[in-house]
Amino acid sequence: MLIDRTQAEEAIIENFLNSDSLPNLLFPREMREAAMAAFKEHGFPSRKRESWHYTDLRNKLTRISSYSDDHNDGRPILPLILGNVLFSVVNGKAVSNSVLPPVFCTPLALSPSRALNILRDFSITNVISQVNTAFASDGWRINVQKDVFLDNIIEIQNLQNGGQSHTCFSVSVAEDSRATILERQLGDDQESFLSSVSDIDLAEGAEVLWIIIRERGILSTELNRFYARLDKGARLKLVIINAGLHLLRQEVHIDLNGSRSDFQLRCINLLSGESHADTTMKIRHFARSTTSKEMIRNIATDTSCGVFQGMVQVLPTGQKTDAKMLCQSLILSKDAECHAKPELDIFADDILCGHGATFSTIDRNQLFYLMTRGLTFVQAKAVLVKCFIKEQIEGIGQEDIEKALHGVLDHWLFLHL
Amino acid sequence: MLEINNLHVQVAETGIEILHGLDLVVKNAETAAIMGPNGSGKSTLSYILAGHKGYKVTQGDIFYNGQSILGMNPAERSALGIFLGFQYPIEIPGLITMEFLKVAINALRKARGQTELKVPEFINRVKEIAKRLSISMPMLKRPLNVGFSGGEKKKIEILQMSLLDPTFCVMDETDSGLDIDALKIVADGMNRLRSSQCSFLIITHYQRLLDYINPDTVHVLSKGKIVRSGDRDLAVYVEKNGYANIIGVSCG
Numbered sequence: 001m002l003i004d005r006t007q008a009e010e011a012i013i014e015n016f017l018n019s020d021s022l023p024n025l026l027f028p029r030e031m032r033e034a035a036m037a038a039f040k041e042h043g044f045p046s047r048k049r050e051s052w053h054y055t056d057l058r059n060k061l062t063r064i065s066s067y068s069d070d071h072n073d074g075r076p077i078l079p080l081i082l083g084n085v086l087f088s089v090v091n092g093k094a095v096s097n098s099v100l101p102p103v104f105c106t107p108l109a110l111s112p113s114r115a116l117n118i119l120r121d122f123s124i125t126n127v128i129s130q131v132n133t134a135f136a137s138d139g140w141r142i143n144v145q146k147d148v149f150l151d152n153i154i155e156i157q158n159l160q161n162g163g164q165s166h167t168c169f170s171v172s173v174a175e176d177s178r179a180t181i182l183e184r185q186l187g188d189d190q191e192s193f194l195s196s197v198s199d200i201d202l203a204e205g206a207e208v209l210w211i212i213i214r215e216r217g218i219l220s221t222e223l224n225r226f227y228a229r230l231d232k233g234a235r236l237k238l239v240i241i242n243a244g245l246h247l248l249r250q251e252v253h254i255d256l257n258g259s260r261s262d263f264q265l266r267c268i269n270l271l272s273g274e275s276h277a278d279t280t281m282k283i284r285h286f287a288r289s290t291t292s293k294e295m296i297r298n299i300a301t302d303t304s305c306g307v308f309q310g311m312v313q314v315l316p317t318g319q320k321t322d323a324k325m326l327c328q329s330l331i332l333s334k335d336a337e338c339h340a341k342p343e344l345d346i347f348a349d350d351i352l353c354g355h356g357a358t359f360s361t362i363d364r365n366q367l368f369y370l371m372t373r374g375l376t377f378v379q380a381k382a383v384l385v386k387c388f389i390k391e392q393i394e395g396i397g398q399e400d401i402e403k404a405l406h407g408v409l410d411h412w413l414f415l416h417l
Numbered sequence: 418m419l420e421i422n423n424l425h426v427q428v429a430e431t432g433i434e435i436l437h438g439l440d441l442v443v444k445n446a447e448t449a450a451i452m453g454p455n456g457s458g459k460s461t462l463s464y465i466l467a468g469h470k471g472y473k474v475t476q477g478d479i480f481y482n483g484q485s486i487l488g489m490n491p492a493e494r495s496a497l498g499i500f501l502g503f504q505y506p507i508e509i510p511g512l513i514t515m516e517f518l519k520v521a522i523n524a525l526r527k528a529r530g531q532t533e534l535k536v537p538e539f540i541n542r543v544k545e546i547a548k549r550l551s552i553s554m555p556m557l558k559r560p561l562n563v564g565f566s567g568g569e570k571k572k573i574e575i576l577q578m579s580l581l582d583p584t585f586c587v588m589d590e591t592d593s594g595l596d597i598d599a600l601k602i603v604a605d606g607m608n609r610l611r612s613s614q615c616s617f618l619i620i621t622h623y624q625r626l627l628d629y630i631n632p633d634t635v636h637v638l639s640k641g642k643i644v645r646s647g648d649r650d651l652a653v654y655v656e657k658n659g660y661a662n663i664i665g666v667s668c669g
């Protein structure tokens with residue numbers, strides 16, 4: 001039992017006591033109480049917990065923004081690409097619902113039992129599940145049926161302009177279906193606090209391209225947990241670009257349960273101001289001949305901080321695993337910092353695994369060369385940053401998405417170089 | 418006109434002085450050659466002309482068309498028309514050569530108050546120059562200088578020079594490592610610009626290049642100073658007798 005509670009911990013507990021006044025709590029009371037009991041016992045993790053070593057949540061989270069009512073008229077924003085099918089959550093409430101016949105969908109608040117499928121674990125380090133379970137109000141359950149090739153992109157929006165929200169997304173893609181899912185985590189410059197949990201099941205032979213575009217204001221704190229399970233031959237390609245935020249903890253948990261399943265991650269973190277972005281990833285190779293490849297690129301300027309903790313685990317059942325993980329950081333100012341902790345945890349002998357981390361700064365000679373050709377200092381720097389990021393974006397295979405990602409990068413460069 | 422007066426230059430990081438009071442004048446449309454033993458400060462001179470931050474001017478000044486350029490960064494100097502052909506062109510992984518050329522030419526046009534070059538016009542200009550230099554178009558789709566041979570890198574420097582409309586070119590050992598065909602092509606590229614009143618400062622070890630580009634003046638640089646100036650005959654003399662004589666005389 002913690003004796004000294006931080007102001008933020010007090011606020012969480014207080015909110016829970018008043019939770020009867022909160023609209024639409026998703027989970028049954030006993031479950032929420034179990035979650036809160038775990039939270040009360042452990043509090044927010046400090047750097048003493050190994051998996052939070054570089055993100056001392058207890059000290060970083062000085063306050064919790066209060067809930068707010070008025071919010072953008074509760075409306076979703078336009079889809080990023082014309083024709084996308086929208087599933088929006090605004091200020092913690094699921095709003096529009098476009099109909100796409102081969103996809104079964106429902107706001108979780110209307111069908112809370114479906115949220116129960118979301119795996120819950122309130123262990124000591126899993127503060128995200130604790131908080132999310134205690135407070136989740138809404139989200140979407142999306143189920144792509146069997147043998148479906150979706151032409152339209154499924155666009156999930158989670159909009160939070162100030163205030164507080166806790167949401168869940170439960171997605172399953174049935175046998176041999178293909179889908180592209182675009183998740184947009186957006187918010188303005190008002191102070192906000194949110195948790196968002198995504199829970200994904202890919203059945204045998206399912207193929208999913210999942211893109212996360214996260215652009216939130218500099219007073220925003222987001223705790224996110226993305227947990228996907230892949231059955232036989234399923235393929236998940238996850239592309240993430242993060243810009244803004246005061247504090248981001250983004251956990252990616254992947255279980256490769258079926259043989260020949262494949263996971264690929266490309267993650268771009270654009271860090272400026274006092275931003276702190278922590279990507280913590282755990283890939284578990286449970287089955288034979290599974291493959292995974294993760295490439296993380298951080299760009300850090302001002303006094304920002306990027307953290308990558310990546311664990312690739314190969315279980316005894318995971319013979320013939322092929323796994324690669326690489327974190328590269330480009331540091332643009334003397335006060336910015338990046339930490340990388342790639343780890344392999346291997347219990348099988350016939351496997352191929354590699355990992356690495358690099359740190360660099362802008363090469364002065366390259367900068368000079370470009371400037372002698374007329375590029376201004378800022379232009380030359382932008383060109384070099386783009387060179388660093390480029391291969392993360394290229395070859396995704398969807399031109400509109402690549403364009404959107406380049407757009408996020410260009411906008412960030414315009415604001416921060 | 419370029420005028421360098423009593424220039425003292427240090428390595429910024431260590432404070433070690435490399436140029437010790439260098440004087441040089443290159444008139445409009447003049448082609449000057451600089452020769453000198455290894456380590457005499459030729460590349461340092463080229464860097465300082467282009468505005469490299471790793472070197473610091475502690476005394477003296479550089480004027481281009483009557484204006485001191487010491488306070489200008491490399492981009493501003495480039496906009497004035499100063500072009501540096503690198504002895505060792507820099508590799509930039511990820512930057513497609515063609516894209517780079519487009520960004521560069523339009524950055525310069527903007528700085529010079531000209532309108533942006535339309536894409537088809539840009540492509541035509543590049544194609545025409547590339548053809549003359551026998552650079553293949555597929556090569557321009559590769560990342561800048563990455564994996565290019567020594568000769569290819571030098572040709573790409575000449576391509577950039579030809580494209581960017583300079584008025585003063587500092588060419589640092591552009592001839593080193595070229596076979597005779599490439600040498601001719603490169604020299605031809607420079608001669609074309611010469612005829613449009615561009616000035617040149619050609620840094621070379623060999624008289625060979627000067628067979629193709631006839632310099633108006635020749636200067637010998639030694640230990641960070643110009644120790645002898647003359648005409649073409651000085652280059653012939655150096656080629657024949659080496660530097661020892663000249664350097665010996667000047668050191669007294």
Ligand SMILES: Nc1ncnc2c1ncn2[C@@H]1O[C@H](COP(=O)(O)OP(=O)(O)O)[C@@H](O)[C@H]1O
Nearest residue numbers: 428435453454455456457458459460461462471
């Ligand atoms: N950045 C640097 N740091 C230390 N020494 C340098 C640096 N640049 C040049 N020098 C030294 O200055 C001298 C002149 O170098 P350089 O201008 O490259 O000669 P050149 O081009 O005539 O061969 C050499 O002794 C070289 O080692």
Ligand SMILES: [Mg+2]
Nearest residue numbers: 459460504590
């Ligand atoms: Mg040199």
